[in-house]
Amino acid sequence: MITIRVPCSSANIGPGFDVIGLALSIWLELQVEVNEAKSSDSLLNCVISYEGQGAEEVPLTADSNLITRTALYVLRCHGQRAFPVETKVHIINTIPLGRGLGSSGAAVVAGVLLGNEVGKLGLTKARMLDYCLMIERHPDNVAAALYGGFVGTYLNDLSPEDTERKEIPLSEVLPAPAGGQDTGRNPPEPPIGIGHYMKFPWAKEIKAIAIIPQFEVATAKARQVLPDSYSRADVVFNLQRIALLPMALGKSPPEAEQIYLAMQDKVHQPYRKGLIPGLSEILQSVTPKSHSGLCGICLSGAGPTILALATENFDSIAKVILDIFAKQDIKCDWKLLEPAEDGSTVTYS
Numbered sequence: 001m002i003t004i005r006v007p008c009s010s011a012n013i014g015p016g017f018d019v020i021g022l023a024l025s026i027w028l029e030l031q032v033e034v035n036e037a038k039s040s041d042s043l044l045n046c047v048i049s050y051e052g053q054g055a056e057e058v059p060l061t062a063d064s065n066l067i068t069r070t071a072l073y074v075l076r077c078h079g080q081r082a083f084p085v086e087t088k089v090h091i092i093n094t095i096p097l098g099r100g101l102g103s104s105g106a107a108v109v110a111g112v113l114l115g116n117e118v119g120k121l122g123l124t125k126a127r128m129l130d131y132c133l134m135i136e137r138h139p140d141n142v143a144a145a146l147y148g149g150f151v152g153t154y155l156n157d158l159s160p161e162d163t164e165r166k167e168i169p170l171s172e173v174l175p176a177p178a179g180g181q182d183t184g185r186n187p188p189e190p191p192i193g194i195g196h197y198m199k200f201p202w203a204k205e206i207k208a209i210a211i212i213p214q215f216e217v218a219t220a221k222a223r224q225v226l227p228d229s230y231s232r233a234d235v236v237f238n239l240q241r242i243a244l245l246p247m248a249l250g251k252s253p254p255e256a257e258q259i260y261l262a263m264q265d266k267v268h269q270p271y272r273k274g275l276i277p278g279l280s281e282i283l284q285s286v287t288p289k290s291h292s293g294l295c296g297i298c299l300s301g302a303g304p305t306i307l308a309l310a311t312e313n314f315d316s317i318a319k320v321i322l323d324i325f326a327k328q329d330i331k332c333d334w335k336l337l338e339p340a341e342d343g344s345t346v347t348y349s
Contacts, residue, residue, distance in 0.1 A: 006106045009301075012300075012301060015241040029092040030089055030110055034084050044072065069169045081182065100300040101300060105171075106141075109145045116128060130193065165187060202249060207336055211322065213331070219302045225272060230266075234266040237264075245259075276299070293312035321334075
């Protein structure tokens with residue numbers, strides 16, 4: 001039995017649009033068995049079972065499920081057209097889908113790890129990051145999920161020749177046209193060093209309150225509301241804050257007002273308010289001055305999840321945000337999370 005665990009991630013973290021990510025303690029787990037002595041009549045030698053978030057909507061065939069489709073891409077890059085006979089993959093997913101907690105990034109990371117394990121490829125984590133970024137172009141999500149902790153990232157430019165082949169699955173456009181087809185050709189391997197990351201320190205006192213509304217916001221839809229260009233003043237506003245934010249969140253004891261101000265944003269949150277009723281009121285009214293223990297608050301990824309960073313009074317901070325959503329007739333769950341410092345893990349039993 002191979003067990004693969006991948007944490008969820010919160011991207012952007014205020015001004016860090018497409019740059020900063022944080023791995024958090026909600027998990028996607030794969031339980032994998034390979035029995036090469038048996039024959040298999042299943043498609044691509046892989047039988048999938050699933051429990052948890054999204055169980056009613058996630059496809060369970062190897063060439064349509066994002067996790068196994070990703071694994072097949074990795075295998076085919078190394079001349080293996082299918083899974084070893086017989087492969088069973090049981091997926092246990094506790095990450096809400098479409099809520100801004102990096103569910104697709106976690107699936108892609110899990111798929112790359114799965115392909116590496118069943119194919120016995122021996123890829124390094126740095127090389128696995130390249131494979132992840134061929135499929136999921138958000139380095140803040142996948143680097144956080146793969147390496148863990150609080151990370152800054154960047155993504156190098158890729159040419160159409162690198163990215164537009166039918167053999168490459170693309171997570172954001174699932175289910176169709178999703179790529180990942182077996183055309184009989186070996187897929188293009190990722191260029192080396194597509195993306196890079198750096199792990200920042202995180203103050204031990206700070207925990208994350210995730211307020212998770214019971215509706216989805218598709219990443220593609222959240223991108224559509226963003227402008228094609230920004231004023232110089234707005235770009236400078238974000239650059240000034242992102243320069244201070246990693247240091248502020250790593251400082252112990254934390255300075256709440258400094259963190260709160262460094263988490264302000266003019267690049268994506270103002271444009272996504274129409275997609276998330278109550279967002280404006282939450283960002284304006286929940287502050288360190290009004291709520292003791294609060295350090296900062298932001299939209300998690302593309303939303304609708306709200307991420308509140310705090311050192312105490314977690315229940316009361318969560319309640320005020322839940323009450324604001326309730327005025328909009330939006331029901332929510334909430335969880336108190338910690339950074340998943342170890343990132344993705346693989347164990348054997």
